Amino acid sequence: MGAAMPASWSESLERDGYCVIPDVLPSSVLAALEADLESDFIQTPLGDGDFYGYRTKRFGSLLRRSEHAARLVMEPTVLGIANSILSGACERIQLNVAQAIEIHPGEIEQFPHCDHDMWSGAKGEHEYLVNVIWPLSRFTKFNGATRIYPGTHRIQITSLEQLGEPVVAECDPGSAICFLGSTVHGAGANLSHDVRRAIVIGYSLGWLKPYENPWLAYPPEIAKTFGPELAGLAGYAQHRPNLGNFEGQCPSILLKDSVPAYPRATDALRPDQQEAVHEFARSRRAVA
Numbered sequence: 001m002g003a004a005m006p007a008s009w010s011e012s013l014e015r016d017g018y019c020v021i022p023d024v025l026p027s028s029v030l031a032a033l034e035a036d037l038e039s040d041f042i043q044t045p046l047g048d049g050d051f052y053g054y055r056t057k058r059f060g061s062l063l064r065r066s067e068h069a070a071r072l073v074m075e076p077t078v079l080g081i082a083n084s085i086l087s088g089a090c091e092r093i094q095l096n097v098a099q100a101i102e103i104h105p106g107e108i109e110q111f112p113h114c115d116h117d118m119w120s121g122a123k124g125e126h127e128y129l130v131n132v133i134w135p136l137s138r139f140t141k142f143n144g145a146t147r148i149y150p151g152t153h154r155i156q157i158t159s160l161e162q163l164g165e166p167v168v169a170e171c172d173p174g175s176a177i178c179f180l181g182s183t184v185h186g187a188g189a190n191l192s193h194d195v196r197r198a199i200v201i202g203y204s205l206g207w208l209k210p211y212e213n214p215w216l217a218y219p220p221e222i223a224k225t226f227g228p229e230l231a232g233l234a235g236y237a238q239h240r241p242n243l244g245n246f247e248g249q250c251p252s253i254l255l256k257d258s259v260p261a262y263p264r265a266t267d268a269l270r271p272d273q274q275e276a277v278h279e280f281a282r283s284r285r286a287v288a
């Protein structure tokens with residue numbers, strides 16, 4: 001059975017704080033991505049810290065490590081879901097992270113957390129983030145499948161005692177595990193003899209500081225190879241008004257063949273702002 005329409009998945013995401021969508025991408029895409037990342041998985045050291053985990057490897061910048069990473073970032077069902085959850089609170093969404101995670105045998109359960117706690121703004125009015133975990137290994141309750149606490153996006157969690165039983169997101173490569181930035185979750189303990197590999201692709205409100213610095217992960221020489229929509233998600237777009245500009249221009253000018261030495265600072269306003277500013281300037285010019 002193919003994936004249902006984005007609208008119904010967004011509804012379950014809003015209702016439960018998560019959804020697991022089967023068969024979003026052919027497993028061959030995930031296998032090809034994993035093959036491209038094989039040497040990176042081997043060479044990357046185990047992490048440092050009780051949150052990242054001492055028996056877990058992580059690396060980012062996936063769009064420059066494999067051409068297949070773009071298939072995940074740009075997957076229309078999840079992109080539709082991220083837009084439907086976030087676009088009420090921003091002009092455009094952005095890529096928050098594209099990271100590989102390899103959990104080794106013996107790793108303990110990760111601290112249950114909300115990913116939106118990375119931003120200190122007020123919570124409860126709107127979502128900040130939609131995260132999508134794409135398993136590369138089959139996720140089981142023994143190898144560290146993500147544990148998600150349904151309904152926790154609706155309540156203020158001040159103690160781990162408040163958490164009920166998690167849903168263990170057991171599923172196969174090709175599935176997309178989606179959850180909100182406000183939903184408590186964490187990787188499970190890996191009690192198996194094999195590594196558990198996954199990709200996390202996150203989308204956040206376009207006016208937030210992204211978790212992964214996209215301009216360092218994907219400098220202009222790299223971002224030039226992206227299509228315009230992907231480049232826009234990865235930092236090469238302004239968020240109106242004028243946020244994220246380069247020399248008063250959309251940073252996407254850096255992806256063109258020739259970049260003016262002295263760019264012309266140019267308004268990038270929302271239509272309502274454009275109109276208000278224009279009216280004001282017109283009235284002032286009239287009396288000048």
Ligand SMILES: O=C(O)CCC(=O)C(=O)O
Nearest residue numbers: 101145146185186187188
């Ligand atoms: O790997 C997982 O299953 C979840 C990881 C996670 O939630 C995180 O690192 O923020």
Ligand SMILES: [Fe+2]
Nearest residue numbers: 113115185186
């Ligand atoms: Fe997380």
